[in-house]
Amino acid sequence: QEIPISQAYSPPVGALSPGPPIVKVVLRQDLNKKILIALIASSTLLCVTVIFLLYLLLWRYRYMKNNFPGINPNHHPDSVRSSVATKPIVNKIDSVTKGTIPVYEYQLLESATNKFSESNVLSRGGRGCLYRACLDEKSSVTVKKLDGGGDTDTEKQFENEVDWLAKIKHQNIISMLGFCIYRQTRSIVYEMMQNGSLESQLHGPSQGSALTWQLRMKIAVDIARGLEYLHEHCHPPVVHRDLKSSNILLDSHFNAKISDFGYAAVLMTQRKNLKLNGTLGNRASEYIVDGKVADKNDVYSFGVILLELLLGKRWVEKPSTESVVTWVPKLSDRANLPNILDPAIKGSMDLKHLYQVAAVAVLCVQPEPSYRPLITDVLHSLIPLLPLDLGGSLRIL
Numbered sequence: 259q260e261i262p263i264s265q266a267y268s269p270p271v272g273a274l275s276p277g278p279p280i281v282k283v284v285l286r287q288d289l290n291k292k293i294l295i296a297l298i299a300s301s302t303l304l305c306v307t308v309i310f311l312l313y314l315l316l317w318r319y320r321y322m323k324n325n326f327p328g329i330n331p332n333h334h335p336d337s338v339r340s341s342v343a344t345k346p347i348v349n350k351i352d353s354v355t356k357g358t359i360p361v362y363e364y365q366l367l368e369s370a371t372n373k374f375s376e377s378n379v380l381s382r383g384g385r386g387c388l389y390r391a392c393l394d395e396k397s398s399v400t401v402k403k404l405d406g407g408g409d410t411d412t413e414k415q416f417e418n419e420v421d422w423l424a425k426i427k428h429q430n431i432i433s434m435l436g437f438c439i440y441r442q443t444r445s446i447v448y449e450m451m452q453n454g455s456l457e458s459q460l461h462g463p464s465q466g467s468a469l470t471w472q473l474r475m476k477i478a479v480d481i482a483r484g485l486e487y488l489h490e491h492c493h494p495p496v497v498h499r500d501l502k503s504s505n506i507l508l509d510s511h512f513n514a515k516i517s518d519f520g521y522a523a524v525l526m527t528q529r530k531n532l533k534l535n536g537t538l539g540n541r542a543s544e545y546i547v548d549g550k551v552a553d554k555n556d557v558y559s560f561g562v563i564l565l566e567l568l569l570g571k572r573w574v575e576k577p578s579t580e581s582v583v584t585w586v587p588k589l590s591d592r593a594n595l596p597n598i599l600d601p602a603i604k605g606s607m608d609l610k611h612l613y614q615v616a617a618v619a620v621l622c623v624q625p626e627p628s629y630r631p632l633i634t635d636v637l638h639s640l641i642p643l644l645p646l647d648l649g650g651s652l653r654i655l
């Protein structure tokens with residue numbers, strides 16, 4: 259006969275106590291199961307959270323490494339400060355927010371320039387200094403360090419320059435390699451231009467002796483190519499607004515590149531907040547008087563540089579009796595033109611070429627902007643005067 263399990267295991271009647279122990283056993287088992295489930299669930303959750311956090315850290319590390327190679331995301335205390343201070347201005351610079359331009363860590367620039375030592379200074383300007391820097395063993399670069407102390411004019415020029423140079427890439431426009439914002443200091447890193455500026459070549463110790471007639475024509479064509487790119491191939495077109503010989507840089511092969519985009523602007527839109535200080539001799543009068551932004555302002559400044567290449571003359575810093583205008587009649591006098599040339603190139607060129615270059619220069623500096631040629635026309639009238647091996651179309655037999 260089968261005995262029900264409950265009876266078979268039931269205790270003696272006298273020993274009966276309230277609440278059968280079987281029920282207790284069942285409850286404890288249940289409880290253990292629940293604890294086990296809770297433990298498994300919480301440890302799974304913990305694992306998922308840890309994996310997610312690790313993934314986030316890895317993603318951030320990769321993002322910083324790809325977009326900001328100079329910044330070490332593994333927290334040097336100063337690099338943290340630098341990136342915090344950088345944030346508002348970085349947001350204003352389009353290309354930075356798009357991650358197309360490297361941001362250098364201040365400490366990196368400091369060690370590359372020997373702590374910004376005097377022996378690394380290449381040039382000293384009103385707003386800061388230009389330093390030679392060695393970022394690696396192979397090559398050197400230049401670092402322009404602006405000590406504006408947060409002054410708004412310097413800040414605007416810095417933003418403007420970084421923004422334009424990040425967008426503009428051309429063989430005749432200086433390459434920006436990156437920039438750095440650290441407390442009140444702003445720095446821009448450029449490619450090294452071994453032969454300095456056109457101004458220092460013409461008016462420095464060598465007094466233009468390194469620049470032959472052909473090299474001068476090459477420099478003129480290079481500048482015109484850079485300007486043509488800004489005026490005709492950028493959308494919207496860009497006007498440089500501060501073209502002068504000190505802003506034309508020469509590399510080791512005397513390839514010329516336009517630099518200093520602190521005042522550059524989109525054609526016909528006026529940037530009222532950018533005060534234009536400095537040299538007036540290179541600026542067209544309509545620009546000095548009413549600040550009209552037009553490509554013909556740059557054509558005027560190009561004409562002034564062309565005259566500087568021909569005559570070796572440094573144009574006046576402030577309006578005075580001797581300006582470009584006073585030289586125009588002398589340039590139109592063909593018989594006397596060879597006598598007023600820079601002594602470094604006198605008698606070294608084909609006279610027909612000289613007349614043509616002088617005529618182009620005169621056209622460019624006309625007071626009426628609409629009479630000045632387009633930079634494309636200027637370029638195409640200079641190319642035939644330049645030998646093939648220097649990038650022109652002149653065949654020397």
Ligand SMILES: Nc1ncnc2c1ncn2[C@@H]1O[C@H](COP(=O)(O)OP(=O)(O)OP(=O)(O)O)[C@@H](O)[C@H]1O
Nearest residue numbers: 381383384388400448449450451454455458504518
């Ligand atoms: N990348 C470079 N490589 C070599 N020399 C350079 C480079 N950039 C500038 N220079 C030299 O430093 C000089 C000053 O250049 P910089 O752009 O700092 O001028 P600046 O202080 O802005 O003056 P300004 O506003 O009057 O043009 C140039 O004229 C040139 O001789």
